[in-house]
Amino acid sequence: xxxxxxxxxxxxxxxxxxxxxxxxxxxxxxxxxxxxxxxxxxxxxxxxxxxxxxxxxxxxxxxxxxxxxxxxxxxxxxxxxxxxxxxxxxxxxxxxxxxxxxxxxxxxxxxxxxxxxxxxxxxxxxxxxxxxxxxxxxxxxxxxxxxxxxxxxxxxxxxxxxxxxxxxxxxxxxxxxxxxxxxxxxxxxxxxxxxxxxxxxxxxxxxxxxxxxxxxxxxxxxxxxxxxxxxxxxxxxxxxxxxxxxxxxxxxxxxxxxxxxxxxxxxxxxxxxxxxxxxxxxxxxxxxxxx
Numbered sequence: 001x002x003x004x005x006x007x008x009x010x011x012x013x014x015x016x017x018x019x020x021x022x023x024x025x026x027x028x029x030x031x032x033x034x035x036x037x038x039x040x041x042x043x044x045x046x047x048x049x050x051x052x053x054x055x056x057x058x059x060x061x062x063x064x065x066x067x068x069x070x071x072x073x074x075x076x077x078x079x080x081x082x083x084x085x086x087x088x089x090x091x092x093x094x095x096x097x098x099x100x101x102x103x104x105x106x107x108x109x110x111x112x113x114x115x116x117x118x119x120x121x122x123x124x125x126x127x128x129x130x131x132x133x134x135x136x137x138x139x140x141x142x143x144x145x146x147x148x149x150x151x152x153x154x155x156x157x158x159x160x161x162x163x164x165x166x167x168x169x170x171x172x173x174x175x176x177x178x179x180x181x182x183x184x185x186x187x188x189x190x191x192x193x194x195x196x197x198x199x200x201x202x203x204x205x206x207x208x209x210x211x212x213x214x215x216x217x218x219x220x221x222x223x224x225x226x227x228x229x230x231x232x233x234x235x236x237x238x239x240x241x242x243x244x245x246x247x248x249x250x251x252x253x254x255x256x257x258x259x260x261x262x263x264x265x266x267x268x269x270x271x272x273x274x275x276x277x278x279x280x281x282x283x284x285x286x287x288x289x290x291x
Contacts, residue, residue: 018136020133020134020135020136021134021135021136024135027210027214028070028073028074028154028157029070030210031157031161031210031211031214032066032067032070032157034165034207035066035160035161035164035165036063036066038164038165039062039063039066039164040059040063065160066160066161069153069156069157069160070157072149072150072153072267072268073153073154073157075267075268075269076146076149076153077146077150079146080135080137080143080146080147080150081135083142083143083146084137085125085126085139085140085141085143085278086124086126086138086140087107087109087115087124088123090126090278090279092110092111092112092279097110099113100113100114100283101113102115104117104124106122106124107123107124109124111124112126112278112280112281113245113281114127114128114141114234114237114245114281115128115278116236118131118138120136120138121137121138125138125140125141126140126278126279127140127144127234127278128234128236129144129228129234129235129236130234130236132147135147140278141274141278144256145257145258145264145272145274147225148225148229148256148265149264149265149268151221151225152222154214154218154222155215155218155219155222158211159215161211161215162208162211162215165204165207165211165212168204168208169185169208172184172185172205180196183196184196184197184201184205185205185208185209186209188202188205188209189206191205229252229253229256229257230249230252230253231243231252232245232247232251232252232255233245243285244284244285244286245281245282245283245284245285246284246285247282247284254275255274255275257272258272258273258274258275259272259273259274259275260272
């Protein structure tokens with residue numbers, strides 16, 4: 001009985017570990033499908049408008065733009081998940097340990113500066129920034145580029161989707177700010193279950209709300225990590241108010257995004273090798289936390 005319970009809890013833990021990825025994937029494709037529907041079906045029906053803003057060429061441009069962003073989100077996310085920043089399979093050097101090296105009692109090995117143990121991944125991660133619960137993997141030295149590029153296209157995609165859903169908010173609020181319209185925007189699930197709105201109205205309201213909330217959350221993450229990248233910091237170093245490895249703006253960009261930092265964000269398939277190895281770092285400031 002104990003063995004069966006352990007297996008159940010183990011499978012439940014694995015399911016919960018992958019649940020954020022499944023939910024994110026569902027939301028991304030739901031938003032893309034809804035915006036595609038707005039472009040193709042809910043375009044203005046007036047003949048004069050069809051000849052101008054919503055011509056076939058404009059629809060094509062909209063579709064190409066949104067699926068370009070979707071492709072970059074999916075490809076960067078896939079490469080982020082496939083690129084492990086851990087110390088597994090990495091030669092950490094000989095017996096000479098420099099300043100900043102520590103001993104990890106869990107991994108039973110010496111680890112280089114900026115490396116720390118992740119108890120979710122159960123391994124030490126090179127230049128560890130944080131464990132991303134939305135992807136179920138650590139953000140570190142070798143996959144930070146894909147993480148940041150994914151945030152960039154999620155931010156731009158959600159901005160685009162929010163603007164495209166502006167008409168949805170206008171339609172909901174066209175009769176004024178009523179209890180019905182406010183509840184539809186704030187708690188669309190309750191409105192659907194209680195039979196106050198149709199499934200179609202619920203879907204539009206829910207996705208429009210998701211676009212706004214998602215845009216605000218992703219904006220916070222994206223601009224925070226842009227701030228860290230420019231300063232040459234990890235999240236852990238920002239908490240302790242340390243900047244011992246900052247190499248200036250261009251140096252920080254190269255060591256985060258690679259040698260082709262100026263173009264690699266356009267497509268994850270553009271090769272952009274990192275100049276460092278994730279083990280040795282040039283110290284340019286104090287290693288002690290700022291008081």
